[in-house]
Structure formats: C-alpha cells, structure tokens
Amino acid sequence: MTSRTTTLNPGGIASSGRGRLGDRAFRWAVAAGGITVLLILALMIGSTTLDALPVFSSQGIVDFLTGITWDPGVSRTEITGTYQAGVFMFGTLVTSLLAITLALPLSIAIALFLSDVAGPRVARPLAYLVELLAAIPSVVYGLWGLHFFAPTVLKPVAKFLSETLGFIPIFEGPVVAFNPFYAGVVLAIMILPIITAIVHEIFRAAPAAERQAAYALGATRWEVMWQVVVPRSRPGIVGATMLGLGRALGETIAIALLIGGGTTINISLFQQGESIAAKIVNTFQESAPEAIDALIALGVTLFAITIVINMAARLIVRRLGDLSGEAIS
Amino acid sequence: MTAAVSLRATGARARRRAFVNAAMHAVLGLAVLAALVPLFLIIAVTIAQGLPAMTTEFLTSTFNFSRRVQGGGYLHGLIGTLYMGGLATLMAVPIGIAAALFLTEFPRSRLAAPIRFFADVMTGVPSVFVGLFVYAVLVRQIGFGTFVGAVSLAIIMLPIIVRSAEEILRTVPGDLKRGSYALGARQWQTVFRVTLPAAASGLTTGVMLAVARALGETAPLVLTALAAQTVVLDFQGQGQTALPLLIFREARGAFAAGQERAWAGALELMALVLVLSIVARAIATRRAAR
Amino acid sequence: MRVTTESATMTTPTMTDPAVEATPSQPPEIRPPGAMVPPRPIARARDASAPRNEPEARPANPAVELSDVSIFYGAFRAVRDVSFSVPAHAITALIGPSGSGKSTLLRAINRMNDLTPGSRLDGEVRYHGTNLYRADVDPVEVRRRIGMVFQKPNPFPKSIYDNVAFGPRLNGYRDNMDELVERSLRQAALWDEVKDKLKQSGLALSGGQQQRLCIARTIAVEPEIILMDEPASALDPRSTLQIEELMAELKENYTIVIVTHNMQQAARASDRTVFLNMGDDRAGYVVEVDDTVKIFTNPREQLTEDYISGRFG
Numbered sequence: 001m002t003s004r005t006t007t008l009n010p011g012g013i014a015s016s017g018r019g020r021l022g023d024r025a026f027r028w029a030v031a032a033g034g035i036t037v038l039l040i041l042a043l044m045i046g047s048t049t050l051d052a053l054p055v056f057s058s059q060g061i062v063d064f065l066t067g068i069t070w071d072p073g074v075s076r077t078e079i080t081g082t083y084q085a086g087v088f089m090f091g092t093l094v095t096s097l098l099a100i101t102l103a104l105p106l107s108i109a110i111a112l113f114l115s116d117v118a119g120p121r122v123a124r125p126l127a128y129l130v131e132l133l134a135a136i137p138s139v140v141y142g143l144w145g146l147h148f149f150a151p152t153v154l155k156p157v158a159k160f161l162s163e164t165l166g167f168i169p170i171f172e173g174p175v176v177a178f179n180p181f182y183a184g185v186v187l188a189i190m191i192l193p194i195i196t197a198i199v200h201e202i203f204r205a206a207p208a209a210e211r212q213a214a215y216a217l218g219a220t221r222w223e224v225m226w227q228v229v230v231p232r233s234r235p236g237i238v239g240a241t242m243l244g245l246g247r248a249l250g251e252t253i254a255i256a257l258l259i260g261g262g263t264t265i266n267i268s269l270f271q272q273g274e275s276i277a278a279k280i281v282n283t284f285q286e287s288a289p290e291a292i293d294a295l296i297a298l299g300v301t302l303f304a305i306t307i308v309i310n311m312a313a314r315l316i317v318r319r320l321g322d323l324s325g326e327a328i329s
Numbered sequence: 330m331t332a333a334v335s336l337r338a339t340g341a342r343a344r345r346r347a348f349v350n351a352a353m354h355a356v357l358g359l360a361v362l363a364a365l366v367p368l369f370l371i372i373a374v375t376i377a378q379g380l381p382a383m384t385t386e387f388l389t390s391t392f393n394f395s396r397r398v399q400g401g402g403y404l405h406g407l408i409g410t411l412y413m414g415g416l417a418t419l420m421a422v423p424i425g426i427a428a429a430l431f432l433t434e435f436p437r438s439r440l441a442a443p444i445r446f447f448a449d450v451m452t453g454v455p456s457v458f459v460g461l462f463v464y465a466v467l468v469r470q471i472g473f474g475t476f477v478g479a480v481s482l483a484i485i486m487l488p489i490i491v492r493s494a495e496e497i498l499r500t501v502p503g504d505l506k507r508g509s510y511a512l513g514a515r516q517w518q519t520v521f522r523v524t525l526p527a528a529a530s531g532l533t534t535g536v537m538l539a540v541a542r543a544l545g546e547t548a549p550l551v552l553t554a555l556a557a558q559t560v561v562l563d564f565q566g567q568g569q570t571a572l573p574l575l576i577f578r579e580a581r582g583a584f585a586a587g588q589e590r591a592w593a594g595a596l597e598l599m600a601l602v603l604v605l606s607i608v609a610r611a612i613a614t615r616r617a618a619r
Numbered sequence: 620m621r622v623t624t625e626s627a628t629m630t631t632p633t634m635t636d637p638a639v640e641a642t643p644s645q646p647p648e649i650r651p652p653g654a655m656v657p658p659r660p661i662a663r664a665r666d667a668s669a670p671r672n673e674p675e676a677r678p679a680n681p682a683v684e685l686s687d688v689s690i691f692y693g694a695f696r697a698v699r700d701v702s703f704s705v706p707a708h709a710i711t712a713l714i715g716p717s718g719s720g721k722s723t724l725l726r727a728i729n730r731m732n733d734l735t736p737g738s739r740l741d742g743e744v745r746y747h748g749t750n751l752y753r754a755d756v757d758p759v760e761v762r763r764r765i766g767m768v769f770q771k772p773n774p775f776p777k778s779i780y781d782n783v784a785f786g787p788r789l790n791g792y793r794d795n796m797d798e799l800v801e802r803s804l805r806q807a808a809l810w811d812e813v814k815d816k817l818k819q820s821g822l823a824l825s826g827g828q829q830q831r832l833c834i835a836r837t838i839a840v841e842p843e844i845i846l847m848d849e850p851a852s853a854l855d856p857r858s859t860l861q862i863e864e865l866m867a868e869l870k871e872n873y874t875i876v877i878v879t880h881n882m883q884q885a886a887r888a889s890d891r892t893v894f895l896n897m898g899d900d901r902a903g904y905v906v907e908v909d910d911t912v913k914i915f916t917n918p919r920e921q922l923t924e925d926y927i928s929g930r931f932g
Contacts, residue, residue, distance in 0.1 A: 026517035030434065033427025034444040037491060040484060041447050044454070044462045051465050109360030117357060119736050126361075128610070133368050135538075135606040137545025139573040140375060140595045143580040147588060148374045149367065189367050196364075209773035213833065215734060217786035217840055218763025220350035227785070232776050243453075250455025252548035253577055277457045281551045292464075299461040303454060310453045342791040343760060350759075 045303075052297035054079050064297065065089065068265055072283075072291035083294040085301060090265050091180060091273040092302070095255060096248040098184030098269070099191055104241055106188075107195040112225050114196075115203035116211075127200060134193035142254035145186035150258065154182050158270050172268040178260030181269035186258055187248050195244040202236035203229055242313030246306045252277035276302045372599075379596025382589040388597075391559050399586040403594045405560045406572040409475070410601075412562075413554065413571060414544050416479035417486055422536055425490030430520060432491075433498040445495070451488035459484050460549030468553055474565040478554030485546055486539040493535030494528075501527045530616045537609035541602045547573035572598040682707040682844055682874040683728055683765075688742035689902075690723050690732065697723045699902040700742075703893050705844075710866055710875045712885040712911065715895035716926070720903025721878040722770075724895070725846050728876065729765035730758040763790065766842035770849045772829035774821030774836070779804075779813050782821040782832055786840035799839060806872075807835035808865050827858025834865065838873075845869065847877040851884065863888045882927055886915045894923050 056064055058079040067084025074080070110130070114123045158181055162173035206229045214224045230237075255278045262272030274282075280295045287295060387402035428448070432441050463481040471477065501524050509519040525532075550571050556578070557570040576594045579587035681704035690698040698720035705711045705728075713721040723732065730751060732738040743750045751761050763786075774782050783800045792799065800817070804810040809831040813824070821832050830850055837845055847866070851859035866875055866888055879885050885892055892914040894906045907914065907923045918924045 020515070022517045023515050026520065027435065030427045030431035031438075031440070033424045033429075034431040034440055036424050037428050037444055037448055037451070037487065038440075040487070041451055043466065044459070044484075047466050048458070048462050106360050106364045109357050110364055113357045113361050117354065129368075131610075132603060132606055133371075135541055135545075135602055136371065137547070137573060137598055137602055139545070139547045139576050139580070140599050141371065143576055143591055143595050144371045144374055146580055147592075148378070149370070153367075189371075192364055193368070207773070209769060209771060210775055212731065212734070212767075212769065213773045213775065213836070214785070216729065216731060216762055216767035216769075217789065217836065218759050218761075219786075219789055220346055220759050222350040222353040223346070223789055226353070227789075228775060246453045250453075250457065252455070252457040253573070257577070257580055277455060277548065280457050280461065281548050284552055285555075296461050296465060299455075299458045303458045306453055306455055307450060310450060343757070346789070347757065347759070 048296050048300050048303070051293050052300045055083055055294045055297040059083050065301070070263065070279075072287060072294065074288040075290045076288065077290075079290050079293070081291065081294070083291075083297065085276065085298055087263060087265050088274050088276040088279045088298065089301075091259060091262070091275040092249055092277070092305075094180050094269070094273065095184040095187055095259065095275055096245055098180070099187035099248045100241060100245055102185065102188035103192045103195055103244060107192055107199050107240075107244075108230070108237065110192075110196045111199040111203050112229070114200050115206075116221065116225050116229060127197075130193045130196050130200075134197060138190060138251060138254045141186055141190050142257035145182060145189075145254060146257045149186060149189075150182040154185055158182075162270055169267045170269050173270060175270040176260060176272050178258055178272055179270045180259055180273040183255045183258040183260075183273070183275070184269070186254050187251055190251065190254060191244040191247050194247055195240050198240035198243065199233070199237055202233045202240070206232055239313050242309055246309050246313075249306050249309065250277060250302065252281055256281050375592065375595050375599055378589075378592035379594075382593035383596055384593075387590065387593050397584045397586060399589070401590070403572060403575050403590065403597065405557060406570050406575040406594060407597065408560050408562075409478075409554065409557065409569045409571040410544055410573075410598075412475055413479040413482055413550070413569065414540060416476065417482035417543055418536065418540055420479065420483040421486040421490055421539070425487050425536075425539075426494050426525075426532065428487075428491045429494035429498055430524075432495045434516065434520065444491075448488045448491040451484075452492065455548075456485055456546050457548035457552070460552030463549065464552045472566050473553060473555040473568045475554065475561065475563060475567075475569040476565040478550050478569050478571070481549035481553045482543040482546060485549065486543045489539040489542060490535055493538070494532055497528045497531030497535060498524065500531070530612050534609045534613040534616075537605050537612075541605040541609070544605070545573060545598065545602050547571075547577050550574050551577070572601075680707045681705060682746070683876075684743075684745045685724070685727075686743050686745070688724070688727060688740060688744060690720070690727055691739045691741075692735065693737040696900065696902040698727075699898065699900070699904050701895075701903070701905050702742075703905060703908045705874060705876055706891060707874045708870055708872075709890040710870050710877060710888060711891045711893065712889035713876065713878045713893045713895060714880075714882070714885050714926070715903065715906075716897060718897040718901065718903070719895040720897070721895055722848050723903070725848055725876060725878050726767075728844070728846055729762045729767055731762070731767065733758050763840055764842050765844040765846060766837035766840060767846040767848065768830070768833050768837055768850045771853050772826055772833050774824070774829050774832050776820060776822055778818045779821050779824070779832060780817040783835050783839045786836060790840060803835040803839040804832075806838050806869070807831045808861065808868075809835055825858075827854050827861060830854060830858065830862060831865065834862075834869075838869075842873070844874045844876065847875060849878050849880060852880065859884070882929070886911060886927075894918075894920075894926065896922060896926075 059067070059082070064083060064085055066086050066089075067082075068086040069082045069084045070087065071082040114127050114130075118126065155175065158175045158179070159173075161171045162175055165171040166173050210228050210232065211224050214228045219227070255275050259275055259278055260272030261278070261282055262274045266273060276298050280298055284292065284295060384402075386400060388407075389404055390400075390402040391405040392401045428444060431438070432445055435441060459481050463477055463484070467477045467480060505523055505527055506519055509523040514522070551574065554571060554574065555568040556574065557568045561567050561569050563569075572594050576591045576598065579591040579594070582588070684702075684704040686702045688698065688701045689696060701720075701724060713724060715721050726732045727740055727744060728751075732740065740752055744752060746761070746765070749756065775785060777785070780800055783803050784796055787796065787799055801810060801814075804813060809828060812828060813819075813832075821829065824832060830853075834845075834850075851862045854862065863884065866877070869875060870890075877885075877889065889911045891909070892911045893908045894914065895903045896906045898904050907918060907920045909919070914923060915927055918927070
C-alpha cells in the first residue's frame with residue numbers, strides 16, 4: 001500500500017535526476033521558442049519606430065500622414081528632405097478598397113456555390129484549386145497582370161469606362177498604361193482565393209439542421225442560402241473581409257508593377273498612382289540613408305494601419321458573435 | 330381561424346420565388362465563372378509564355394553579359410531561392426515548433442495567450458515591413474546577403490509554422506499521451522517519443538506550406554538580399570538574388586528578352602511553389618484518410 | 620415490457636376527442652371551419668392523374684398514399700416496396716428498429732431526401748391523387764404543404780418572432796404578421812411562455828420550448844401535413860408529454876406522421892401504426908400496418924408482437 005502511493009507520487013521518491021532535468025530543460029527550451037516570437041515582434045516594432053522617429057518628429061505626424069510632398073534629401077546623418085505620405089496613403093486605400101469591393105461579392109458567391117450548390121464531386125476539386133491559387137506568388141500575379149491581363153483585358157474595360165462614364169471623376173480619362181485600376185483589379189484576383197477559402201469554411205460550418213429546417217418550411221435553395229446561411233455567417237464574413245483587406249493593404253510587388261509610380265493624388269482610377277508598400281520597394285535602392293529612414297516611417301505607418309484593421313476585425317467578430325447568441329431581429 | 334388567408338398568395342408568388350431561385354443560381358454560376366476565368370488564365374498564360382522560354386540554357390546558366398539579349402538564365406536565382414529558403418527553414422522550424430509545443434504543453438502559462446495572440450498579429454504583418462525591419466537591425470550592421478535574406482524569410486514563416494503546428498499538436502489524442510505518462514514517461518520523453526511522431530506528417534504539411542509561402546516572397550528580399558548577377562554561395566556580405574527578385578526586375582524592364590526570361594522564371598517559381606503545396610496537401614490528405 | 624391498450628389509454632394525456640380512441644381510423648366527420656385548406660393540385664400542370672382503384676384496406680380519406688416505394692442511396696437500397704396510406708386528421712406512427720428506414724420514409728413524404736445527393740425513389744407517393752415525384756411537381760411547394768419537425772430542435776439563430784415569421788415571409792404573407800405569430804405560438808402551446816420575450820433568440824429557450832418553437836414555425840406556413848422525426852427523443856419526460864398533448868390537439872387541424880422509437884409514445888399518441896423492419900438485404904420493409912389499438916393488442920405478425928413487447932432482436 002505504502003509503496004504503491006509513493007510510486008504514484010513523483011515527489012515522494014528520489015527519481016532519476018536526468019528525467020527531471022530533462023523536463024526542466026524541455027520547459028525552458030520551448031518557452032524560449034515562444035518568447036522568441038514575442039521578442040521578434042517587439043524588436044520589429046521598437047527598432048523600426050526608433051528609426052522612423054526622426055522623420056515623424058521633423059515632419060510632424062499630421063503633415064507626414066496627410067501632406068502630399070515627397071522630396072527626399074541625400075544626407076547620411078540628418079533629415080533634410082520633405083516626407084509626406086498622403087499620396088501613397090491614398091493609393092493604398094484606393095487599390096485596397098477597389099480590390100475588396102470586387103472580391104467580396106465574388107468570394108461569397110463562389111463560397112455559396114461550393115457549399116450549397118455544387119455536389120462534392122465538383123466542390124472538392126474546385127475548393128482545392130482555390131486554395132492552390134492562394135499559394136501563387138504575388139510576383140507571378142504582377143507579371144501576369146502587367147504583361148497580359150492589363151493590356152488585353154483591363155485596358156479595353158478602362159477605355160470603355162472612361163468613354164461612357166468619364167464624367168464621373170474616378171473614371172476620368174485618359175487611361176495611362178499603369179494605374180490604380182489595374183493594380184486594384186489584379187489585387188482583387190489575388191485576395192479572392194484567400195477570402196473565398198475562409199468564407200467557404202464558414203458556410204460549411206453552418207449546421208445542416210438549420211438548412212433542413214428552412215427547406216422543410218418550403219424555402220428554395222436560394223432562400224436557404226441567402227436567409228439562413230449568409231445571415232448566420234455574418235461575423236465570419238466580416239472577419240474574412242478584414243483579413244483580405246489586411247492582405248490587400250500590405251501587398252507590395254504586384255502593385256509596384258502595376259500602379260505606375262505616380263507622385264500626385266489623382267481622383268481618377270486611370271491615372272498613375274502609388275501605394276505605401278510599392279513606394280518602399282520602388283525607391284529603396286536609390287535612397288540615401290535619410291530617405292531610407294523615411295521609407296521605414298512609411299513601413300511603420302503601413303504596419304500600424306494593418307494592425308488596427310486586424311484588431312478591429314477581431315473586435316467586430318467578437319461583438320457580432322455575442323449578438324447572434326441573443327437577439328437580432 | 331383565418332388560416333386560408335396566407336395561402337392565397339401562392340400562385341404568382343411561388344412562380345416569382347422559383348424565378349428568383351433560378352436567376353440567382355445563374356448569377357452564382359456566372360460569378361464562379363467570372364472569378365475562375367482569370368484564375369485559370371494566370372496558370373495557362375504563365376505556362377504558355379514561360380514554356381517556350383524555359384530552355385535547358387535557361388535552367389542551367391546565369392545572365393548573359395547584357396540583359397537586352399536573349400539567352401542566359403535564372404540559375405543564380407534558383408540557387409539563391411533554395412539557399413535562402415533552406416536557411417530560413419532551418420531557423421524557423423525549431424523555433425516555431427518549440428513555440429507551438431509551449432502553447433500546447435503549457436497552456437496555463439501566463440505567456441501562452443500573448444504568444445498566441447502576437448503570433449496571429451505577426452501573420453498579418455506586411456512582408457515589406459519585415460524586410461524593412463531586417464534592413465534596420467541587420468543589414469545596416471552586416472550588409473546585404475544570403476543570411477539576412479534568409480532571416481527575413483524565416484520571420485515570415487515563423488508565425489505560420491507556430492499556428493499550424495499548434496493546431497496539429499492539439500489534435501494528438503490525449504489518450505496517446507496519457508498512455509505514455511502511465512508508463513512513467515517524462516513530459517519531454519512523451520513529447521519526443523509520442524506527441525511529435527504522432528504529429529509528424531501534419532507538422533510537415535504546415536512547414537511545407539510555410540516554405541511555399543516564403544519562396545514566393547519578393548518584397549523583403551528587395552530590402553535584404555538586394556541583387557546578384559551570378560551564382561552567390563557566400564553566407565553573408567555579398568548581395569544575393571532569388572527567382573522572385575529576377576522576375577520582378579525583368580518584368581518591369583523594357584527588353585523583350587528580359588520579359589521572356591521573366592515568364593520562364595515565373596513558370597519555374599510557380600511550379601516550385603505549387604509542387605510544394607500539392608505535396609503538402611497530399612500528405613495532409615493521406616493523414617486524414619488514416 | 621408489454622404495452623397493453625389499458626396502459627396506453629391510461630397514460631394518454633387529455634384527449635380533446637374521445638371518439639378518436641375508439642375509432643382511430645375514421646377521419647373526423649366535422650372539420651373545424653377554415654382549418655383545413657381545400658387541397659389544390661401541387662403540380663404546375665393541372666391535369667389530374669388517372670383515377671385508381673383503391674384497395675379496401677386503406678382508410679377512407681387518405682392524405683398521403685405510398686405505393687411500392689423503394690428508396691435508394693446510390694446503389695444501396697434503404698427501403699423496399701413499401702405501401703401504406705396515411706389517414707387525414709389522425710396521427711400515424713412509424714415504428715421499427717434502427718435501420719428499418721423509418722426516417723428515410725418520412726423524408727420521402729416531403730421530398731427532403733432530394734437534398735441528399737444520390738438519393739432516388741421508385742414507386743409513388745400520392746398526395747390528393749398527385750404523385751409527388753412526378754417531374755412537374757415542385758419540391759418547394761411540396762415542403763410548404765407538408766411540414767417537418769426534426770429530431771433535434773433546430774431553431775434559427777434568430778429571434779423567436781423571426782423564427783415563426785420565417786416561413787410566412789418566404790411566402791410573401793402580407794397580413795397581420797404579429798397575429799399569425801401569436802396564433803402559431805398559441806397553437807404550439809408556447810405563447811404564454813414567450814409572449815414577453817419575442818425578440819429574444821430562439822436558441823435561448825429550453826430544449827422542449829425550442830421544439831415547440833419549431834412546431835410553431837412549421838404551423839405558421841399552414842401546412843396540411845406535419846411530419847415529425849422523433850420529435851421528443853432529445854427532450855426530458857415532461858417536455859415529451861407536452862409535445863404529445865400538443866400533437867393530440869394539432870390533429871384536429873393537421874395530419875400528423877411521426878417516427879418514434881418509443882413504444883409507449885406510439886401506443887398512447889397515435890391512431891395508426893406502421894411497423895417496419897430491416898430485411899436481410901439491409902433494406903427496410905413494412906411488416907404490418909393497422910390501427911394502433913390493434914397493433915398493440917392483437918398484432919397479426921409474430922414479429923410485430925416481439926418488437927412491441929421488447930423481445931426483439
């Protein structure tokens with residue numbers, strides 16, 4: 001009896017020191033891995049902010065964010081140029097919003113098609129394909145957009161829009177060879193698989209029992225999709241949208257190839273523009289140290305925006321999640 | 330009872346509903362087509378444009394003396410991609426799996442929640458920002474090169490590995506672990522002899538997907554690896570290149586020969602990434618079938 | 620345990636119409652005014668199907684008749700050659716062991732099986748003379764007239780009010796929705812419990828209340844027939860009794876078909892019983908169809924007797 005309790009109680013008997021040491025070492029090792037993640041993020045925020053600080057303070061935060069002059073200096077030690085991010089903020093916003101506006105309805109449609117219309121024999125390979133497309137590198141999308149999709153498909157569309165709806169400022173011509181419209185549409189194609197995959201997952205998780213209840217009440221399949229599946233998935237759709245938006249805001253290479261490297265704010269989608277991320281890779285190699293600090297300041301701004309979007313997504317999802325458990329009428 | 334009242338609408342209403350149903354199905358079908366056509370096009374066009382240019386010379390040689398002329402290839406880019414991808418994997422996998430083990434083996438630790446949260450935050454960090462960060466802390470000290478490029482890729486892979494590994498480790502049945510503990514195994518013994526082997530294929534899938542993601546990255550490499558004209562085997566201190574970098578540079582160039590090479594490079598990179606993704610998913614499917 | 624008619628009668632909750640006990644197979648002579656909607660053809664084309672000679676054994680006023688129904692899932696035959704008819708304004712119970720195809724049959728009556736890919740039905744399911752599986756019949760219209768209550772309560776994650784109003788809104792109901800919701804909830808014996816919290820989520824109710832909400836939701840589209848797939852199996856005994864009482868009231872206005880595993884429930888709550896079994900080919904088939912009293916007192920088949928007395932297997 002006594003011996004049995006002692007063997008069950010690891011503290012009660014002198015056990016092999018090697019084993020206990022092993023556990024302690026294991027704990028420290030894996031904790032170190034976890035802490036590394038935290039450290040990298042902390043260092044990432046800290047060091048870049050530190051580098052960007054002189055830029056922010058010399059320009060003033062408000063002017064940096066809203067001004068439209070970007071006139072880099074060539075100093076190694078101090079900030080001599082003018083650095084204002086307004087043009088790039090605008091370009092980032094326009095391309096991202098255009099991409100989300102185009103991609104979200106299509107994503108919901110594809111996800112509904114996969115979850116409720118197509119049989120498994122069609123849906124499974126299609127869903128697989130969508131997932132694979134999310135893996136294609138953005139530089140491939142950029143190359144394809146620049147040398148195939150924009151000149152052959154988007155250019156006629158843009159021409160048509162500017163000729164018929166040119167009186168609306170955003171469609172005003174002429175259509176330049178590189179512009180935010182091209183960048184936004186290609187960006188939409190890039191985030192489409194990402195949003196679709198998440199929304200599909202959410203629709204699939206909607207209980208079959210709810211669908212059957214609606215069918216048994218004489219709902220058509222469209223009514224089941226639109227009045228049962230979509231409403232109950234609203235928080236998830238919002239979350240997926242925010243995630244897609246985050247991706248769109250941070251996307252760099254495809255936009256750098258397509259948006260045109262503009263230096264002014266153009267309301268028209270068909271005039272050259274520039275985004276924050278594209279500006280960074282487009283001018284990095286020709287920049288003096290002070291201008292690189294300014295690019296880092298741009299990066300910090302972009303990082304802050306994406307983080308805010310991510311947090312907001314989380315909050316919205318949580319709020320809507322709470323609501324759906326109680327009363328929405 | 331006025332039960333009959335509501336039924337009166339049936340005829341016209343039912344027909345309208347049937348019509349809306351059919352119309353919306355058509356809309357859904359069109360939407361699927363509208364979305365799939367460009368997505369098919371990207372694969373089709375890349376193959377159509379890239380295949381003719383993908384000669385033995387392209388695969389086995391580096392740049393000619395001039396970018397204007399035809400010929401030459403992306404061998405240096407392929408080597409750079411694999412070199413930096415390999416180094417990044419060596420860095421990110423142990424740290425990522427360790428962090429995931431911390432989350433699953435010590436879930437009650439006060440650090441668990443913040444680590445999970447910030448790993449999530451890290452997945453949302455724009456990759457160009459990662460490049461800026463590595464530039465600011467490493468490149469300014471030790472210059473451009475293979476190693477700093479690999480560090481930036483590793484930082485991109487790390488949160489993906491942590492989150493996927495955590496999910497996989499969580500699915501290892503508790504009974505399996507309890508069985509090991511009941512035999513008197515220590516926690517670390519259980520982890521290394523039971524948990525990790527049981528999760529091995531899932532972990533492989535997660536790692537491969539992270540690698541596929543990293544190999545396709547361009548923006549961070551612009552800021553860390555910079556560029557190279559020939560094969561670079563130096564660990565650090567010498568500019569390095571990669572397939573995405575070469576594609577990016579030549580895609581925006583005005584030379585037809587360069588654009589041809591860019592298409593071939595895109596096909597090479599796409600094949601690399603898609604093969605990784607497909608194999609990774611095949612492993613996952615086989616695991617699910619077991 | 621052997622269930623006799625006596626025990627069944629004793630446990631029968633307040634019956635509104637004592638005559639039903641004695642002559643369960645007779646359809647009620649007097650319909651409540653306006654309660655029963657005169658049947659309309661479901662088919663879009665209005666041609667009447669050819670008149671048929673009805674076998675004598677069938678109830679005089681069948682709401683649904685199944686003849687030679689076989690149901691397949693891909694190559695697997697789940698149900699074979701089933702024929703029986705469902706009397707109007709009565710409760711028909713489908714009983715039988717697991718795998719005997721009770722739920723599959725039930726779902727065939729409102730074409731819910733259509734939603735399962737690969738399912739197929741041979742034979743005919745006639746509703747007022749129209750084969751529900753005729754090519755020109757709209758399954759949506761079928762389901763509106765033949766409602767269904769499921770095994771597990773499945774309210775939508777919407778308010779109580781919106782749950783009940785869901786079906787009528789689909790149908791473009793334009794009259795007083797508040798009144799319809801109240802009436803449906805009253806009929807489902809739920810009104811008094813929820814009248815002050817109609818805006819609350821249906822999911823916040825107890826299991827028994829949720830199931831009555833689902834019944835109210837079904838009633839609100841004013842179907843002629845209500846199919847119930849083990850509606851009380853997920854509920855506690857008290858809620859089960861409430862549902863049974865409710866069924867007894869509802870049969871005044873509706874025809875009810877219920878699948879149940881619970882012998883006592885079948886004995887005390889139903890008027891007619893269909894006993895199914897699983898054959899050696901794993902397909903369900905009908906062993907015996909008769910008035911519930913007869914099945915539970917003096918069944919024709921030894922198999923039936925064995926099953927209801929729990930000696931089955």
